[in-house]
Amino acid sequence: MSLIEVKNLKRTFEDGVKTYALKDTSFVIEKGEFVAIMGPSGSGKSTLMHILGLLDRASGGKFIFNGKDVSKLDDNELASLRNEEIGFVFQSFNLLQRTTVLDNVILPLIYSDNKINAKKRAEEVLESVGLSHRLDHYTNQISGGEKQRVAIARALVNKASVIFADEPTGNLDSKSGAQIMKILQRLNDDGNTIILVTHETYTAECAKRILKMKDGELVSDEKVVNRRKVNVEDVIK
Amino acid sequence: MFKTLIQSVKIATTSLLSNKIQSFLTMLGIVIGVASVIVIMSIGSGVQSLILSEIKNLGTNLIAVIPGHGDDEDPFASMGGFAVTTLTYDDAVALRNKQDVPNVIAVAAYSRGFGTAEWKSETYSTSLTGTTASHIDVMGGELKEGRFFNSEEENRFSRVAVLGNDVRDELFGQSDSVGQKIKVNDYTFDVIGVMEERGVVIMEDYDDQIFIPIKTAQRMMGVNYVGFIRIKVNSEEDIPQTEEDVKAILRERHNINDRSGGKDDFMVKNTAEALDMITEITDSLRYFLAIMAAMSLVVGGIGIMNIMFISVTERTREVGLRKALGAKNFHVLGQFLVEAIFVTLIGGIIGIIFGVAISFFITIGAHLLGYEWDFIISLGSVVLALVVSSGVGLFFGFYPAFKASKLNPIKALRYE
Numbered sequence: 001m002s003l004i005e006v007k008n009l010k011r012t013f014e015d016g017v018k019t020y021a022l023k024d025t026s027f028v029i030e031k032g033e034f035v036a037i038m039g040p041s042g043s044g045k046s047t048l049m050h051i052l053g054l055l056d057r058a059s060g061g062k063f064i065f066n067g068k069d070v071s072k073l074d075d076n077e078l079a080s081l082r083n084e085e086i087g088f089v090f091q092s093f094n095l096l097q098r099t100t101v102l103d104n105v106i107l108p109l110i111y112s113d114n115k116i117n118a119k120k121r122a123e124e125v126l127e128s129v130g131l132s133h134r135l136d137h138y139t140n141q142i143s144g145g146e147k148q149r150v151a152i153a154r155a156l157v158n159k160a161s162v163i164f165a166d167e168p169t170g171n172l173d174s175k176s177g178a179q180i181m182k183i184l185q186r187l188n189d190d191g192n193t194i195i196l197v198t199h200e201t202y203t204a205e206c207a208k209r210i211l212k213m214k215d216g217e218l219v220s221d222e223k224v225v226n227r228r229k230v231n232v233e234d235v236i237k
Numbered sequence: 238m239f240k241t242l243i244q245s246v247k248i249a250t251t252s253l254l255s256n257k258i259q260s261f262l263t264m265l266g267i268v269i270g271v272a273s274v275i276v277i278m279s280i281g282s283g284v285q286s287l288i289l290s291e292i293k294n295l296g297t298n299l300i301a302v303i304p305g306h307g308d309d310e311d312p313f314a315s316m317g318g319f320a321v322t323t324l325t326y327d328d329a330v331a332l333r334n335k336q337d338v339p340n341v342i343a344v345a346a347y348s349r350g351f352g353t354a355e356w357k358s359e360t361y362s363t364s365l366t367g368t369t370a371s372h373i374d375v376m377g378g379e380l381k382e383g384r385f386f387n388s389e390e391e392n393r394f395s396r397v398a399v400l401g402n403d404v405r406d407e408l409f410g411q412s413d414s415v416g417q418k419i420k421v422n423d424y425t426f427d428v429i430g431v432m433e434e435r436g437v438v439i440m441e442d443y444d445d446q447i448f449i450p451i452k453t454a455q456r457m458m459g460v461n462y463v464g465f466i467r468i469k470v471n472s473e474e475d476i477p478q479t480e481e482d483v484k485a486i487l488r489e490r491h492n493i494n495d496r497s498g499g500k501d502d503f504m505v506k507n508t509a510e511a512l513d514m515i516t517e518i519t520d521s522l523r524y525f526l527a528i529m530a531a532m533s534l535v536v537g538g539i540g541i542m543n544i545m546f547i548s549v550t551e552r553t554r555e556v557g558l559r560k561a562l563g564a565k566n567f568h569v570l571g572q573f574l575v576e577a578i579f580v581t582l583i584g585g586i587i588g589i590i591f592g593v594a595i596s597f598f599i600t601i602g603a604h605l606l607g608y609e610w611d612f613i614i615s616l617g618s619v620v621l622a623l624v625v626s627s628g629v630g631l632f633f634g635f636y637p638a639f640k641a642s643k644l645n646p647i648k649a650l651r652y653e
């Protein structure tokens with residue numbers, strides 16, 4: 001069973017003018033893949049990612065997520081599925097203000113039925129992104145790179161099936177960006193599925209497969225031949 | 238669920254603390270509303286207990302006979318504004334008859350008006366109470382100097398006066414009063430006694446009166462009827478029987494054949510009834526005022542709604558994020574409702590503290606002024622204040638919270 005299976009997926013926006021943000025897109029993504037979605041601004045990358053991330057609904061076509069036909073689920077079922085199966089990393093971090101790093105990472109667990117020790121689990125994932133020393137810091141007391149690592153920890157805390165990252169390095173300097181990519185690669189090596197939106201070829205080449213979009217359509221779907229292994233020291237130079 | 242509640246309270250606290258001034262102003266509406274309810278309820282109970290204890294001090298073994306016809310449904314029916322002239326001095330005398338009214342202890346008749354008293358260059362206007370020598374037997378009261386008039390003086394139309402303490406002070410100051418002659422409405426009276434200070438008893442100031450024999454008063458005012466009659470009986474248990482005896486005698490004397498009471502030209506009331514009536518009146522007054530005060534909570538509620546809209550707008554992205562991370566609509570709804578209730582509940586608690594404190598100072602003030610004022614905070618009014626204030630939070634917080642819960646996660650995340 002594939003993780004994601006889309007067929008003739010469409011998304012149109014209708015406020016005044018009709019925008020075809022996504023036209024007849026079809027592809028399959030398996031568990032354990034690391035996919036980069038590329039394309040110029042306005043090509044529909046975010047639109048696609050929102051639908052795949054169950055934040056938005058398609059206007060037409062079929063979307064099977066983990067064997068479930070998503071169009072048949074109501075809003076609360078989608079919310080549960082997001083909570084259990086999906087992790088998000090946003091370009092602008094989207095951490096809660098006036099809240100500690102630890103509480104930010106615990107957040108998804110508050111909405112989950114999982115009877116696990118939330119604090120312990122959050123500390124574990126924060127350790128895996130190298131932030132054990134920042135647990136009780138407030139989000140305005142840490143750097144951009146650290147914020148994005150908190151976001152990754154938050155995406156991991158519920159053992160999601162897939163992590164969506166929309167321009168995760170967009171707001172970061174190259175060193176911090178490289179650190180993020182390194183973490184994402186390591187997570188993928190550990191078996192996590194990662195879907196990344198970027199317009200930087202350098203970042204896209206860290207993935208294993210690149211989907212290219214233009215004007216709401218998928219224009220190419222290729223394996224990365226020379227996959228880039230991120231080396232943080234390289235970037236610093 | 239419990240986890241979400243704790244989290245919601247935590248979120249609410251942070252958000253309230255980050256908008257300290259708005260939160261404070263919003264809460265102020267609730268605080269004032271709740272405090273007013275508490276204070277009004279407490280003052281109401283205080284006044285009520287004051288009146289009731291005065292009546293009880295007089296004794297619950299009193300019966301009053303007032304002229305005119307009234308029905309129990311409408312206690313004010315006889316207060317039509319005209320003087321009812323059906324009771325006489327002889328009625329009062331007849332009621333003293335132990336044969337006819339076995340449980341009677343004393344009967345006093347009253348005929349009241351206003352008088353201007355003069356002594357040397359001093360003048361003072363006050364109430365003039367014409368009464369029988371039995372007044373003290375019925376209503377109690379001590380003499381500070383001299384004596385009260387006796388029935389002989391009463392029957393001889395003597396011009397003797399007993400002064401209330403304030404009247405004495407006003408007219409005589411430091412001088413001796415007993416034995417002096419004063420003028421009341423241009424008639425000369427001998428001052429024979431001064432009453433001990435007694436204060437206000439059931440809205441009647443006993444210190445600000447001049448007592449004179451009833452027949453003298455009737456002659457001065459040119460009337461032949463009495464205003465009302467008071468009867469003291471052995472004990473409270475004897476009241477129903479005595480009332481029947483009184484009615485029978487008065488009907489006979491007034492030639493009323495209808496035993497049902499439908500044609501009576503007098504009314505018989507007892508202290509227990511007065512107690513009930515006063516309780517009823519003060520209760521309704523109290524609740525009316527409390528409801529008026531509670532209206533201010535509605536205004537406070539609109540403030541809550543306002544700050545909740547601000548809070549929702551400020552945290553649109555947060556709502557989007559929470560939804561993206563798996564919060565369902567009811568989680569978001571709950572979070573904002575808890576916040577609204579939290580504000581009003583804290584406002585309510587502060588309001589209760591203020592209300593109780595103010596009521597307490599009022600009690601102290603009343604005691605300093607010499608009133609037997611009880612400090613009463615009923616649990617009911619505290620619970621009411623808490624329930625109403627959190628209800629206000631729930632009601633006025635619901636719409637903003639509902640709007641937040643319906644936010645589209647993507648739009649919310651993109652909100653600038």
Ligand SMILES: Nc1ncnc2c1ncn2[C@@H]1O[C@H](COP(=O)(O)OP(=O)(O)OP(=O)(O)O)[C@@H](O)[C@H]1O
Pocket residue numbers: 013014015019020021039040041042043044045046047048199
């Ligand atoms: N809510 C919306 N209402 C109307 N049009 C929309 C909406 N969201 C997206 N669009 C339109 O859909 C198209 C695709 O937008 P999308 O955000 O997916 O682009 P993108 O590839 O992510 O671009 P970028 O690289 O700038 O983030 C654009 O033309 C955009 O204007």
Ligand SMILES: [Mg+2]
Pocket residue numbers: 045046047
């Ligand atoms: Mg985009």
